[in-house]
Amino acid sequence: MSATMINEDFRTRAKAFLQTNGMPTSRDEEWRFTNLRKYFTDAVAPNSTSVELPAYYHNCEGNKIVLVNGVLDAERSQFDNTIEVTNTHPLLGSGIQEENYFTALNAANYTDALCISVKGENQPIHIFHIITKAEFVFPRILLSAKRSSSVVVNEFYTTSSTANVSAVIEVFLEENANVNWHAIQHDNGALNVVNHVEAQVARDARFQYVSLSQNSRFIRNTIQARLNGENAYASLNGFYQTDGESLVDNHVLIDHKVANCESHQLFKGLLDGEGTGVFNGKIMVHQDAQKTNAYQSSKAVLLSETATIHTKPQLEIFADDVKCSHGAAIGQMNKNEIFYFMARGIDEKKAAAILNYAYVVELYERVSDEKLKAYLIEKLKKESDIDF
Amino acid sequence: MLVIRNLNVAIGEKKILKDFSLTINAGEVHAIMGPNGTGKSTLASVLAGKAEYEVESGEVFFEGVNLLELTPDARALAGVFLAFQYPVEIPGVTTTNFMKAAVNAKRKHDGLEPLDAKSFLQLMNEKRQIVELDKSYLSRSINEGFSGGEKKRNEIFQMAMLNPKLAILDETDSGLDIDALRIVANGVNSLRTKENSFLVITHYQRLLNYIVPDFVHIMYDGKIVKTGDKSLALQMEEKGYDWVKEELAAN
Ligand SMILES: Nc1ncnc2c1ncn2[C@@H]1O[C@H](COP(=O)(O)OP(=O)(O)O)[C@@H](O)[C@H]1O
Numbered sequence: 001m002s003a004t005m006i007n008e009d010f011r012t013r014a015k016a017f018l019q020t021n022g023m024p025t026s027r028d029e030e031w032r033f034t035n036l037r038k039y040f041t042d043a044v045a046p047n048s049t050s051v052e053l054p055a056y057y058h059n060c061e062g063n064k065i066v067l068v069n070g071v072l073d074a075e076r077s078q079f080d081n082t083i084e085v086t087n088t089h090p091l092l093g094s095g096i097q098e099e100n101y102f103t104a105l106n107a108a109n110y111t112d113a114l115c116i117s118v119k120g121e122n123q124p125i126h127i128f129h130i131i132t133k134a135e136f137v138f139p140r141i142l143l144s145a146k147r148s149s150s151v152v153v154n155e156f157y158t159t160s161s162t163a164n165v166s167a168v169i170e171v172f173l174e175e176n177a178n179v180n181w182h183a184i185q186h187d188n189g190a191l192n193v194v195n196h197v198e199a200q201v202a203r204d205a206r207f208q209y210v211s212l213s214q215n216s217r218f219i220r221n222t223i224q225a226r227l228n229g230e231n232a233y234a235s236l237n238g239f240y241q242t243d244g245e246s247l248v249d250n251h252v253l254i255d256h257k258v259a260n261c262e263s264h265q266l267f268k269g270l271l272d273g274e275g276t277g278v279f280n281g282k283i284m285v286h287q288d289a290q291k292t293n294a295y296q297s298s299k300a301v302l303l304s305e306t307a308t309i310h311t312k313p314q315l316e317i318f319a320d321d322v323k324c325s326h327g328a329a330i331g332q333m334n335k336n337e338i339f340y341f342m343a344r345g346i347d348e349k350k351a352a353a354i355l356n357y358a359y360v361v362e363l364y365e366r367v368s369d370e371k372l373k374a375y376l377i378e379k380l381k382k383e384s385d386i387d388f
Numbered sequence: 389m390l391v392i393r394n395l396n397v398a399i400g401e402k403k404i405l406k407d408f409s410l411t412i413n414a415g416e417v418h419a420i421m422g423p424n425g426t427g428k429s430t431l432a433s434v435l436a437g438k439a440e441y442e443v444e445s446g447e448v449f450f451e452g453v454n455l456l457e458l459t460p461d462a463r464a465l466a467g468v469f470l471a472f473q474y475p476v477e478i479p480g481v482t483t484t485n486f487m488k489a490a491v492n493a494k495r496k497h498d499g500l501e502p503l504d505a506k507s508f509l510q511l512m513n514e515k516r517q518i519v520e521l522d523k524s525y526l527s528r529s530i531n532e533g534f535s536g537g538e539k540k541r542n543e544i545f546q547m548a549m550l551n552p553k554l555a556i557l558d559e560t561d562s563g564l565d566i567d568a569l570r571i572v573a574n575g576v577n578s579l580r581t582k583e584n585s586f587l588v589i590t591h592y593q594r595l596l597n598y599i600v601p602d603f604v605h606i607m608y609d610g611k612i613v614k615t616g617d618k619s620l621a622l623q624m625e626e627k628g629y630d631w632v633k634e635e636l637a638a639n
């Protein structure tokens with residue numbers, strides 16, 4: 001890793017932003033349904049002494065990068081010499097189009113950035129976040145995918161006691177590049193994370209993102225893809241599961257800036273207990289973005305009377321020759337489907353498990369890394385008591 | 389095998405089955421014919437255990453067991469099968485996986501080990517051929533995008549897989565072309581034994597040319613009003629349901 005001067009300009013701007021902007025409240029339109037103060041309290045939990053790497057660290061092949069509290073752990077990281085890893089990058093900070101409290105908080109406080117440049121075809125890059133302290137940690141990641149390169153990034157979170165994370169991820173896709181990013185936000189129920197991902201997508205490039213948000217306490221994903229060149233493609237997908245008092249909030253934006261681009265959004269929630277889900281999916285089609293194809297689908301299943309879901313599709317279309325569609329469905333477990341199973345001798349619990357599994361696995365199947373997909377589906381089957 | 393005595397069933401305020409009685413012995417095929425809205429599907433649903441119906445009075449015994457006290461899955465495991473008039477589509481669950489769960493639930497109930505992958509595949513292949521169902525359907529989501537005839541064949545396929553003691557077919561023939569009808573009927577006939585019984589609900593006599601019943605019952609306004617042999621079905625087809633209504637009025 002080569003040490004370079006940290007770009008002080010955007011840090012200074014972020015600090016200035018924080019001078020005049022505090023943590024957002026529900027009066028802020030972007031945070032209407034998400035009470036941050038409930039999850040990020042001042043009470044400081046004890047730090048964890050050791051947090052084990054997840055099992056997949058030992059199973060996976062390719063590049064492995066371990067970030068302990070946002071800082072590279074060189075000893076446990078290993079990567080091919082075809083990928084370039086540095087602690088800063090000329091583009092750092094430039095991928096965030098609109099500063100907000102958490103992007104600024106991160107910019108003002110991160111210690112080292114993880115900046116990765118890739119060219120050509122690459123082995124998957126696995127990023128393991130290990131959080132051992134209760135104070136806020138600030139992972140800062142930048143991926144620069146050079147012209148016609150392709151790479152898969154798999155990101156995992158592991159904590160053992162309360163963890164508060166504000167992460168910022170900037171992804172730059174040059175012409176014809178291909179990035180598939182999978183955020184595996186499974187945890188032991190102690191994770192609070194605000195995750196800001198912003199991808200700048202050049203012509204003919206393809207960005208696909210899949211988040212699987214389960215067993216955490218609080219997750220806010222702000223996922224934005226900006227389609228800056230013709231024939232760019234973005235597909236943003238997520239599955240979220242809440243139980244107890246947990247909350248998952250997905251704020252998704254696809255920004256069609258130029259003509260002839262295509263985008264997809266598919267988000268599905270499974271909400272139990274007193275859990276809360278938020279889905280805000282925005283499709284922005286600028287005046288010049290003719291022949292845009294943009295699709296959005298959001299589904300949520302409420303498993304209890306006390307679970308809550310807030311969904312809000314937002315279409316802002318300023319071009320006249322576009323194909324846009326969106327659908328939002330909220331439902332309970334379908335009684336007729338359960339009855340069909342029971343009429344074949346399958347008990348109610350098993351029927352519900354199979355139906356839930358079928359609902360969830362659609363998002364798991366969007367994971368494009370075959371090895372990771374097989375691993376996650378196997379795990380899901382075990383957890384759901386599915387034996388086929 | 390099945391004894392229904394003075395069954396009264398309502399949905400909400402509406403009384404649908406009125407003092408309905410019927411006895412089916414092992415190995416018999418009974419057909420129930422009747423106009424739309426007379427309560428045929430309600431009878432089938434109540435026997436299978438669908439929740440929204442209220443049984444106000446009466447009793448149903450299946451092999452001496454009070455069927456009304458069992459959950460739907462327990463009824464299926466005891467050997468009752470319903471081929472639905474309108475089978476649901478279930479996205480994301482293949483017929484193969486669905487049948488694996490069903491067959492293994494039954495085997496568990498019977499104190500048997502789950503079938504190994506190879507034997508299960510063999511069983512599926514054997515049974516799907518009875519209803520001439522292409523292999524590809526089994527790896528698709530249950531009934532999703534299936535035509536009416538394909539859905540009905542899938543029901544009979546499932547019946548063949550589970551080999552029930554009592555199969556209730558709710559208008560499995562309605563809307564089928566003659567080829568599909570023959571396939572469905574062959575499926576049923578191939579499962580007829582001295583032990584297995586069938587309750588075939590139909591709106592049309594045509595099916596009974598292929599599945600020859602031991603008894604034909606005419607159902608009207610929530611109960612059986614006339615019982616005969618297969619010639620009654622022909623009479624019905626010829627004279628129409630109005631004939632029954634007139635006869636009833638005359639009495
Ligand atoms: N879920 C339901 N809710 C309200 N009414 C119903 C329901 N199911 C059936 N019915 C009514 O009960 C009567 C009998 O219906 P059904 O059993 O489906 O008749 P059939 O199968 O003989 O055509 C009809 O009048 C129908 O409208």
Ligand SMILES: [Mg+2]
Nearest residue numbers: 428429473559
């Ligand atoms: Mg009916």
